[in-house]
Amino acid sequence: METVRFGEVLDRVKKALDSTMAFWIQHSHDEDHGGFFTCLGCDGTLYDDLKYIWLQGRQVWMYCRLYCELPRFHKPEIIDAALKGGDFILKHAQVFPPEPKCAFVTTRDGRPGSVQRTLFSEAFVVMGLSELGRATGLLHYTRDGKAVLEHVSPEGAELSGSFGRLQNPGHAMEAGWFLLLRAAQRGDSAMIHKTMSSFVLGPLESGWDEKYGGLFYFLDVDGHSPTQLEWCMKLWWPHCEALVALLTAYMHERKPELLDRFFMVFDYTMSHFPDKKHGEWFGYLDRQGQQTHDFKGGPFKGCFHVPRALYLCETMLEQLLEELGPSA
Template sequence: MKELINQYKNGLLEDVIPFWSRYSLDKVHGGYLTSLDRKGNVFDTDKYAWPIGRQVWTYSKLYNEVEKKPEWLEIAMSGAEFLVENGMDEDRKFYFSFDQKGNALKKPSNIYSDCFAALGFSQYYKASRNAKYKTLAREVYDRIEKRWSNPKHVFNKETGFRPMNCMGKLMLDANMALEMEGVLDDEKIVSLKSNSIHNLLTHHYDETLELFFENVAPDGSHPDTVDGRLIVPGHAVESMWMVIDLAAQTNDINTIEKATDITIKMLSYSWDDRFGGIYYFMDWKNKPMQWKLDWDQKLWWVHNEALIALLKAFHHTKRADVWFWFEKVHTYTWKYFPDPEFGEWYGYLNRRGEVLLDLKGSFKGCYHLPRSLFECWKTLEKIEHDNDKS
């Protein structure tokens, strides 16, 4: 167990975080340059709200829960201040992208820039204790809540003839319930928890098919369309570890077991038995993935989220089938994704596990990987503690 703990801890603190601290900071204009090639060279100086909000969260989280390193707080502050000074349009919605100096390039096409800004501001408030960021996080969340019924706003091209509910909102609700305690009102946190758990486990998971669907009709059915048949294994397991964390707060063992069952079933369904790894997208009727030509690629974040889900599930259940799957995903992930020569991890592999793109940044950013290494490290320590007690 010690070896595993050190593998994740050192991967975070001696590899991934030093890479981003060394190469991504814009010390002239603030914020982060996230378009980094394999060696950390910047190949595009445009900046993007999603990765900035996420990196603010990452460094704030490290400061709050690993070590009060002034460097980490300064890095988080750089991104937070960039978003405050440049991030929003006249309606206080976050832009999608900026040039290096912070001039807005693209208006928001959906709500996710706002979501990650809210999460970043919330965690940064806890690190800095600057009340301005608590107020900002609450204000951004309030606007998100008002926009959820039409998150793409004027960019929405849907006619409304075939309404579908996407699980993305529910997963973000679960994430915000975990991250924004002490920022949002207690009543709102309770509502987010109960709503996200209920809808993720009942509406998006089909008990008969034993599959977790990305999109469902309002009545919970699955239209026989490309969107209606879509399975996104990474989102399924990511949402399940959040459900496990929320359920653990009230020692809700039944919910933890159900989330664990869903995790195992989804990994069994989506594992590539020929080449290993987890598929990116799947069609539950095995029909052609006409809009998802990258369906069989192996992506870093999918495996990162699976590792978190499996370790959290094992921590609470001690089930042998969960540990079996953890070892399987762990072995594949650490064999194919890390870059031993230049550091950090590759993000995009083909079906065979060969590197498709050797960049380290772009929308890969400084989020899924460091979050996974952190959560796995801390959960492994809890498992070790449990073993020592028994």
């Protein structure tokens, strides 16, 4: 008898969820400015176009969770709306001054209104964007696992033209060490192996400049000349990410070739980027490895990639030395 009752309840729950989501999908999407309307009357009529940031985060979370967990919601329009909602949050949620907080509410086009002392907006922004990251996952991992692309469709399909063929070895390797850490937490040896191949060694092999050394900034997956004029420059942050990725890979799979590749990147990096006179690193080199800019910080380079990479490498190297013991 309980089985029959459970079946009835399950059927009603599914129908209620479908009906509820159909209401929001039909009435809440702002096709002009992105994000979601939430001030909706009983029939879905919009009665106020203000956008409450905590509700934007919640709806992104809900769409992504359903997209990931329930097959009937695994639809392009669901993830596309979530991506547009996430984009609205990233563009408009944070307000300055007086402090780095999220707005409680914005206008329809994203101009900030009031700010609250509570952390509700911030909490649901983090939840929403975190779930969006899980939902989009490794959609950039394509070509039967042989390439990591910068730009794909919301469904993970490869886009046409040079825009769709674009690769950035630094981004791929940065994702690689993120994935290795996550795989280790889960004890997922298959994920570790796949990450090693596609997100660490693959980008290093395709991105390494055999003539002058160092990692290219951009590549075309089909071997055409990238349209980015700076494609062959050597930048600080891809080399930082490569150092962390390769040493992390060696920590998980003690293969000598991983250590050899780490030392290859390390030797190039430490002989080209550090400023021996004033400290820190220069950020921008030409293909031949000559410094092109003399500033240490700017719109894109700050106190992040270099110290993070050095800190993480220091921690891993200390662990390796501790394992080897005093005789090392």
